[in-house]
Amino acid sequence: MSRIGNKPIAVPEDVxxxxxxxxxxxxxxxxxxxxxxxxxxxxxxxxxGELNFSRPTEQKRHKSMHGLYRSLVNNMVIGVKQGYQKxxxxxxxxxxxxxxxxxxxxxxxxxxxxxxxIPEEISVKAETQKGKNPIVTLEGIDxxxxxxxxxxxxxxxxxxxxxxxxxxxxxxxxxxxxxxxAAK
Numbered sequence: 001m002s003r004i005g006n007k008p009i010a011v012p013e014d015v016x017x018x019x020x021x022x023x024x025x026x027x028x029x030x031x032x033x034x035x036x037x038x039x040x041x042x043x044x045x046x047x048x049g050e051l052n053f054s055r056p057t058e059q060k061r062h063k064s065m066h067g068l069y070r071s072l073v074n075n076m077v078i079g080v081k082q083g084y085q086k087x088x089x090x091x092x093x094x095x096x097x098x099x100x101x102x103x104x105x106x107x108x109x110x111x112x113x114x115x116x117x118i119p120e121e122i123s124v125k126a127e128t129q130k131g132k133n134p135i136v137t138l139e140g141i142d143x144x145x146x147x148x149x150x151x152x153x154x155x156x157x158x159x160x161x162x163x164x165x166x167x168x169x170x171x172x173x174x175x176x177x178x179x180x181x182a183a184k
Contacts, residue, residue: 005066009051009074012081017051019044025073029080032141036072039065079141086150088136092165097126097134108157116153121145135170
C-alpha cells in the first residue's frame with residue numbers, strides 16, 4: 001500500500017493545475033510554471049482544490065509509480081508557490097566563489113579556476129563574509145534541477161574526512177577520521 005500516493009495534494013488558491021487527456025500535468029503559480037508527464041496507467045483527479053492519484057492494480061510497478069508521481073507533482077505545487085533553495089559552503093583555505101549572471105566561478109584549491117554554467121531556471125548568489133566560509137545559494141522552482149546542480153557543484157571538490165575541506169551543504173555533518181598517530 002502506497003501511503004504517500006494515497007495522500008491528497010492541497011492546491012493553494014493562487015496555483016492553477018490543469019490535466020490534459022494524455023496525463024500531462026501543468027502547474028502554474030506566482031513564481032512560474034512546471035510540467036510533468038504522469039504514467040498513463042495512473043488516474044489523476046482534481047476535486048475541491050485537491051489532487052488525488054489512484055492506481056488501477058496492486059502490481060509492484062503501479063505501486064511504485066503511484067507514490068513517485070504524487071511526490072513529483074507535490075514538489076511542483078510547492079515550487080511554483082514558495083520556491084526551493086539550497087546552500088553550499090566552501091570549506092578550505094583560499095576557496096572562493098563569485099557569480100556573474102548565471103556563471104559561477106569557483107576557486108577550489110586547484111591550479112585553475114572552475115567556471116560552472118548554471119541553467120537559466122536557477123538563480124545563483126555567492127557571498128563571502130570576512131572570517132567565514134564562502135556560501136553559494138541556488139534558488140528556483142524545480143526541486144529536481146536544483147538538487148542536480150548542487151550535487152554537480154559538490155562533486156567538484158568532495159569533502160575529505162581528515163580536515164573536512166571541500167564543498168558541503170550548509171548544516172551537513174562530516175564524519176572526521178583521526179589520522180595517523182605519532183611514531184614512538
